[in-house]
Amino acid sequence: xxxxxxxxxxxxxxxxxxxxxxxxxxxxFAFIAAISxxxxxxxxxxxxxxxxxxxxxxxxxxEVYQVGITMLIIVFxxxxxxYVYAYMGGLLAESFGGEDASHIDYAMGxxxxxxxxxxxxxxxxxxxFTMALGSMASSSATCSIMGTSLTYPGCIGxxxxxxxxxxxxxxxxxxxxxxNSQIALLNLAEDFFFPVMLPLGLFLRxxxxxxxxxxxxxxxxxxxxxxxxxxxxxxxxMLNTAEIDAGISEPSIPHPQFLSEDFANDFSGFEVxxxxxxxxxxxxxxxxxxxxxxxxNGDNLVDPLLFYIFIGGLFNTMLNLMITLSAAxxxxxxxxxxxxxxxxxxxx
Amino acid sequence: xxxxxxxxxxxxxxxxxxxxxxxxxxxxxGQLLQNPRFSVWAKTELFQVAISxxxxxxxxxxxxxxxxxxxxxxxxxxxxxxxxSGGSIEDVYSRPQIETEFSVFETSEAYLQNLAFFSHRxxxxxxxxxxxxxxxSKYMRTPCTPPLFGCMLxxxxxxxxxxxxxxxxxxxxxxxxxxxxxxxxTVLAQIFxxxxxxxxSGGLLAIYMPLAIVLRSLPFMRQFxxxxxxxxxxxxxxxxxxxxxxxxxxxxxxxxxxEAWDSVDTFVDDLDNTKHAGKYGDLFYxxxxxxxxxxxxxxxSLFEYIxxxxxxxxxxxxxxxxxxxxxxxxxxxxxxxxxxxEVDLSRLMQIV
Numbered sequence: 290x291x292x293x294x295x296x297x298x299x300x301x302x303x304x305x306x307x308x309x310x311x312x313x314x315x316x317x318f319a320f321i322a323a324i325s326x327x328x329x330x331x332x333x334x335x336x337x338x339x340x341x342x343x344x345x346x347x348x349x350x351x352e353v354y355q356v357g358i359t360m361l362i363i364v365f366x367x368x369x370x371x372y373v374y375a376y377m378g379g380l381l382a383e384s385f386g387g388e389d390a391s392h393i394d395y396a397m398g399x400x401x402x403x404x405x406x407x408x409x410x411x412x413x414x415x416x417x418f419t420m421a422l423g424s425m426a427s428s429s430a431t432c433s434i435m436g437t438s439l440t441y442p443g444c445i446g447x448x449x450x451x452x453x454x455x456x457x458x459x460x461x462x463x464x465x466x467x468x469n470s471q472i473a474l475l476n477l478a479e480d481f482f483f484p485v486m487l488p489l490g491l492f493l494r495x496x497x498x499x500x501x502x503x504x505x506x507x508x509x510x511x512x513x514x515x516x517x518x519x520x521x522x523x524x525x526x527m528l529n530t531a532e533i534d535a536g537i538s539e540p541s542i543p544h545p546q547f548l549s550e551d552f553a554n555d556f557s558g559f560e561v562x563x564x565x566x567x568x569x570x571x572x573x574x575x576x577x578x579x580x581x582x583x584x585x586n587g588d589n590l591v592d593p594l595l596f597y598i599f600i601g602g603l604f605n606t607m608l609n610l611m612i613t614l615s616a617a618x619x620x621x622x623x624x625x626x627x628x629x630x631x632x633x634x635x636x637x
Numbered sequence: 638x639x640x641x642x643x644x645x646x647x648x649x650x651x652x653x654x655x656x657x658x659x660x661x662x663x664x665x666x667g668q669l670l671q672n673p674r675f676s677v678w679a680k681t682e683l684f685q686v687a688i689s690x691x692x693x694x695x696x697x698x699x700x701x702x703x704x705x706x707x708x709x710x711x712x713x714x715x716x717x718x719x720x721x722s723g724g725s726i727e728d729v730y731s732r733p734q735i736e737t738e739f740s741v742f743e744t745s746e747a748y749l750q751n752l753a754f755f756s757h758r759x760x761x762x763x764x765x766x767x768x769x770x771x772x773x774s775k776y777m778r779t780p781c782t783p784p785l786f787g788c789m790l791x792x793x794x795x796x797x798x799x800x801x802x803x804x805x806x807x808x809x810x811x812x813x814x815x816x817x818x819x820x821x822x823t824v825l826a827q828i829f830x831x832x833x834x835x836x837x838s839g840g841l842l843a844i845y846m847p848l849a850i851v852l853r854s855l856p857f858m859r860q861f862x863x864x865x866x867x868x869x870x871x872x873x874x875x876x877x878x879x880x881x882x883x884x885x886x887x888x889x890x891x892x893x894x895x896e897a898w899d900s901v902d903t904f905v906d907d908l909d910n911t912k913h914a915g916k917y918g919d920l921f922y923x924x925x926x927x928x929x930x931x932x933x934x935x936x937x938s939l940f941e942y943i944x945x946x947x948x949x950x951x952x953x954x955x956x957x958x959x960x961x962x963x964x965x966x967x968x969x970x971x972x973x974x975x976x977x978x979e980v981d982l983s984r985l986m987q988i989v
Contacts, residue, residue: 408941415806423774423802431779432793440796451802458805462812462944469948473892477952481887489882498975502967509960567795626967629983633959 318488319363326495327356348497356495362624363491366511373515385526393479396518397472399525404468407602410540410594411461417544419454426451430567443567457594464602471521471606478513486510490624500625508621509630516616517609524605537596541589642697642706648847649693649854656686656854689854692866692976696846699874704740705835715739718885729888745877746831748884753824755889756950759817762901762943765908767810769936774803806940817947820954827958831880834872845869853976863976871969871982879961887957889949897942904939 330349337345378389387398426447431440490506493499531537618630660679667675701709716737718726726735726744732754735747777798846869852862890898966982973980 411940412937415802419805420800420802423804424797424799427796427798427801429796430794431796455805455808459809459812462809465941465944466813466816466948466951469945470952473889473949473952474956476892477887477956481883485882485886498971499968501971502964505963505967630963633956633963 315484322488322492392518396521400472407465422451467606482510483514504624504626505621507624509617512617517613520609520612540593652851652854704742715744741881745880749828756821759946759950761905763813765905770803770807773800813947820950823954860978863978864980867973875968889953
C-alpha cells in the first residue's frame with residue numbers, strides 16, 4: 290500500500306509539469322469536494338461524542354478512509370490526464386499522422402472530417418446519380434388517339450437500382466447523424482461530464498449512502514472522457530488500415546445523361562437527352578440501362594459505399610459506444626456503483 | 638410551484654402524536670403484563686419517530702433550497718450559476734430567459750423550455766425539408782406535342798418527373814423528422830414530469846410527502862413510508878438539481894453556428910410564405926451542368942445544418958435524460974437504503 294501511495298505522489302507532482310494541466314478547472318472542484326466531505330465527517334465525528342454514539346464514531350472513521358481513497362482517485366485522474374495531454378498527442382500524430390493534439394481534439398477532428406466526407410458523398414451521389422436516375426425511372430411514353438391514351442413506362446426497370454440508391458442515401462444520412470451525434474457526445478464529455486460530473490461523483494463517493502451514485506458518475510465521466518475518444522481514434526485507424534489492405538478507394542459515382550442543360554429553365558421544351566428512351570419500346574431497354582449504370586461501376590460504387598457507410602459510419606459508431614459503455618459499466622463497479630447502465634446503450 | 642409547508646408540518650405533528658400514542662399504549666401494556674419485549678419495542682419505535690420528525694425538517698429545508706417552499710428563507714437561485722460558470726446566465730438563454738432570481742425548479746423548467754425550442758427548430762427544419770422534397774419530387778411534366786394544337790388532340794410524347802430523384806432526400810428527411818420529433822417529445826415529457834412533481838398546488842410533494850411521513854412514523858409501515866420518502870426526496874431534489882447543473886455547463890446553442898441556426902429559420906419562414914410548388918423546386922434546383930450534375934440550389938446545404946441540429950437535440954434530450962434518470966434511480970436506491978428499505982426506479986427509463 291505504501292509503495293502504491295508513493296507512486297501516486299510521484300505521479301501527482303509530475304502532473305503539474307504538463308502544460309495542459311494548468312488550464313484544467315476540475316482539479317479545484319474535486320479537491321473542494323473531497324475536503325468538504327472530510328469536513329462533514331468531522332462534524333459527524335463530533336456529533337457522535339455529543340450523542341454518545343460509538344457506532345456513528347466508527348462509521349465516521351471508516352468513511353474517512355473512503356475520503357482517503359477518493360483523494361487517491363483524484364490524484365490518479367490528474368496524473369492520467371496529464372500524461373494523456375503530455376504524451377498522447379505526440380503518440381497519435383506519430384501513429385496515425387496529423388497534428389499533435391489532445392486525444393479529444395484528435396477524435397473531434399476525425400469525426401468532423403468523417404461528417405464532412407459523408408456530406409460530400411451524399412451531395413455527389415444526389416447531384417450526379419440519384420436525381421438523374423430517379424428522373425429517368427419516372428419517364429414514360431404516352432400516345433393519345435381519339436380520346437384513348439396508351440402509356441408505356443419504358444424506363445420503370447431503373448426503379449430497381451433507384452430504390453437501392455434511396456436506401457443508400459438514407460443510410461448515408463444515418464451515418465452523418467451518428468458522426469454528428471458523436472461530436473455532440475465528445476463536447477458533452479469535455480464540457481460537462483469531466484469538469485462537472487467527475488468532481489460531483491468524487492464528492493458523493495465519500496459517503497456511504499451515496500457511494501453508488503458517485504461511482505456511477507465517476508465511471509461514466511471517465512469512460513466518455515478517456516475511453517470514447519481513444520476508441521474513436523483506434524477504430525478509425527483500423528478503418529484506414531483496412532482501406533489500404535483491401536484496396537478500397539473513394540466511390541466512383543456514374544454520371545448518367547438525362548436532362549439537357551436548360552431543362553429547368555425551359556419547361557416548354559421536351560428535349561430530353563436521356564440514357565433511357567421510353568419510346569424505344571424495347572422491353573429489355575430499362576434492364577440493360579439499369580445494369581449498365583450500376584453493373585459496370587459496381588465494384589467502384591457499391592463496395593466503397595458499403596465500406597464507408599456500413600463499416601466507417603455505422604459499425605464503428607456502434608463499436609465505439611459499446612466499448613465506452615462497457616468501460617463505464619466496469620469503472621462504475623470499480624468505484625462502488627451497483628447501477629445497471631444498459632439503458633444508455635439505447636443511444637447506439 | 639409552491640408548497641404549503643404548514644400542511645406538512647401539521648401532518649408530521651399529527652402522525653407523530655398518533656405514533657407516540659400507539660407506542661405509549663404498547664409501553665403501558667408492557668408494564669402491565671411485565672413483558673420486557675413490549676418495553677424494548679416501544680423505546681426503539683420512539684427513537685424512529687424522533688428520526689422521522691428530523692427527516693421532515695431536513696426534507697423541508699432541502700425542498701426550500703430548490704425553491705418549492707415560499708416560506709423558506711434560504712433558496713438556491715440561478716445567480717449561483719454565474720458564480721459557478723463565470724458567465725451570466727441571463728445572456729446564455731433567451732428562449733425564455735433565465736433570470737438570476739429564478740429558483741432551482743424555475744431554472745430547470747426554463748432550461749428545458751430552451752431545449753424544447755432548440756429541438757423544435759430541428760423538427761421544423763426537417764419537416765419543411767421533407768415537405769419540400771416530397772412536393773417537388775412529384776412535379777410532373779406532361780407533353781403537348783405537337784405544340785399549340787397538340788393538347789387539343791391529346792397528350793403524346795414523354796412524361797417525366799424531372800425531380801423525382803428527390804424522393805431519396807424526402808425519405809432521408811423523414812429519418813431526420815423522426816429523430817428530431819422523438820427528441821422534442823422527450824424534452825416535453827421532461828417538462829411535464831417536472832410540472833407533475835411540483836404543481837402550483839404542490840403536486841406530488843403535497844400528496845406523497847405527508848403520506849410518506851405519516852407512514853414512516855407508523856410502526857408497521859416504516860419500510861413503505863421510507864421507500865415513498867426516498868422517491869419523494871429524489872424526485873424533488875436530485876432530478877431538478879441535475880437539470881440545474883446541466884443548464885450551467887451544457888448549452889447546445891453554443892455548438893451550432895449562427896449561420897446554421899438562422900438559415901434554418903429563414904428557410905422555414907420562406908417556405909411558409911410560398912404557396913407555389915414550382916417555387917419550392919427553385920430553392921433546390923438550379924439546372925443541369927454539362928457533366929450531368931444536377932445543380933442544387935443554396936437551400937440544399939441546409940440539409941447538413943438540419944442534420945447537425947437533429948444530432949445535438951437528440952443528445953441533449955434523449956441521452957442526457959437517460960443519464961439523469963440513471964442518476965435519479967441510483968440516488969433513490971441509496972436514499973432508500975439509508976432509510977432501511979429498497980427502491981428500484983430503473984423502470985422510469987422506459988419513458989425514453
